[in-house]
Amino acid sequence: xxxxxxxxxxxNEIMKVLNTIQDPELRRxxxxxxxxxxxxxxxxGVKVTVALTIPGCPMKKKMADDISRELSGVAGVxxxxxxxxxxxxxxxxxxxxxxYGKDHKKEGGEDAATAGNFADRVIAISSGKGxxxxxxxTANLAAALSGLGYRVGVLDADVYGFSIPRILGVTxxxxxxxxxxxxLRRDNIQVISMGFFIEEDQPVIWxxxxxxxxxxxxxxxxxxDQLDFFLIDLPPGTGDVSITISQALPKxxxxxxxxxxxxxxxxxxxxxxxxxxxxxxxxxVIENMSYYDVNGTRDYIFGKDGGKELARALGVxxxxxxxxxxxxxxxxxxxxxxxxxxxxxxxxxxIDIARTIAEKG
Numbered sequence: 128x129x130x131x132x133x134x135x136x137x138x139n140e141i142m143k144v145l146n147t148i149q150d151p152e153l154r155r156x157x158x159x160x161x162x163x164x165x166x167x168x169x170x171x172g173v174k175v176t177v178a179l180t181i182p183g184c185p186m187k188k189k190m191a192d193d194i195s196r197e198l199s200g201v202a203g204v205x206x207x208x209x210x211x212x213x214x215x216x217x218x219x220x221x222x223x224x225x226x227y228g229k230d231h232k233k234e235g236g237e238d239a240a241t242a243g244n245f246a247d248r249v250i251a252i253s254s255g256k257g258x259x260x261x262x263x264x265t266a267n268l269a270a271a272l273s274g275l276g277y278r279v280g281v282l283d284a285d286v287y288g289f290s291i292p293r294i295l296g297v298t299x300x301x302x303x304x305x306x307x308x309x310x311l312r313r314d315n316i317q318v319i320s321m322g323f324f325i326e327e328d329q330p331v332i333w334x335x336x337x338x339x340x341x342x343x344x345x346x347x348x349x350x351x352d353q354l355d356f357f358l359i360d361l362p363p364g365t366g367d368v369s370i371t372i373s374q375a376l377p378k379x380x381x382x383x384x385x386x387x388x389x390x391x392x393x394x395x396x397x398x399x400x401x402x403x404x405x406x407x408x409x410x411x412v413i414e415n416m417s418y419y420d421v422n423g424t425r426d427y428i429f430g431k432d433g434g435k436e437l438a439r440a441l442g443v444x445x446x447x448x449x450x451x452x453x454x455x456x457x458x459x460x461x462x463x464x465x466x467x468x469x470x471x472x473x474x475x476x477x478i479d480i481a482r483t484i485a486e487k488g
Contacts, residue, residue: 296462
């Protein structure tokens with residue numbers, strides 16, 4: 128203990144408080160991550176040195192603010208100063224092992240993440256054509272599952288047409304620790320997307336091999352938490368990315384999104400048949416934009432029951448239907464997916480579908 132007048136600072140109490148402060152990106156206590164390098168107490172002053180993973184860590188101001196705020200409440204503390212240092216290469220390597228719970232590589236050099244061992248269930252969300260609302264469904268399904276208490280990760284694998292960052296309202300550049308990428312977060316949802324590495328209106332002009340490499344990197348080199356659900360927003364159709372996912376994550380399930388009209392449901396059927404050829408099970412079919420509610424009367428703008436007919440033809444469950452609603456579109460554009468608001472009746476279809484999918488596990 129240190130004494131200044133009648134005030135005393137208990138170092139054990141200081142350490143106890145520091146053990147509750149989390150790294151904003153890694154969501155683990157700083158002490159557990161061996162990031163508290165030094166604590167000095169001099170009278171009523173406390174100096175804390177934090178070892179950052181990289182010199183330009185974008186979250187260091189938040190760390191300093193959190194430490195200052197929490198320690199200021201400890202008896203006897205009159206002043207808090209926070210200093211920053213940088214981890215050594217060996218410390219970063221140990222941190223990576225600690226985050227994974229084991230070495231990133233399996234015996235024989237195989238990537239540990241290739242089998243999706245960081246997630247209990249991997250669900251690749253696909254559609255036969257663009258414009259059916261697949262990404263909106265993915266984002267709202269992630270929000271609904273998170274609201275039900277599940278740990279969720281989202282991989283935006285639509286490299287050319289990424290939209291998950293905007294719909295989930297996630298912005299910024301991921302931190303990279305020795306070639307390992309820390310995903311960004313929306314509440315309890317981890318997210319990675321090409322949209323975090325380039326401007327939103329910048330085109331991606333790549334051939335197949337680069338796509339394959341990028342998707343594999345997003346799976347194997349991202350420091351995903353242990354997840355209950357890992358959702359993958361696939362690009363439309365049955366191209367390179369879908370094949371890459373089937374090879375990298377052989378335990379994945381395919382969830383097919385369609386709209387009611389035949390042109391959408393028939394092309395969605397091709398995705399399901401591709402899943403058969405790649406030996407990935409089809410979890411079921413969701414019909415989006417099913418109807419428009421006009422004062423309690425349903426107007427079937429794009430036809431009726433196309434999703435149910437597709438599910439019946441494929442011999443898979445029909446998981447649910449989602450109506451057209453202006454609020455769904457507005458919420459997605461605003462980066463506040465409607466399923467985040469569990470009390471909103473418009474969110475009900477997404478929450479019901481999330482429960483159905485969880486129960487199928």
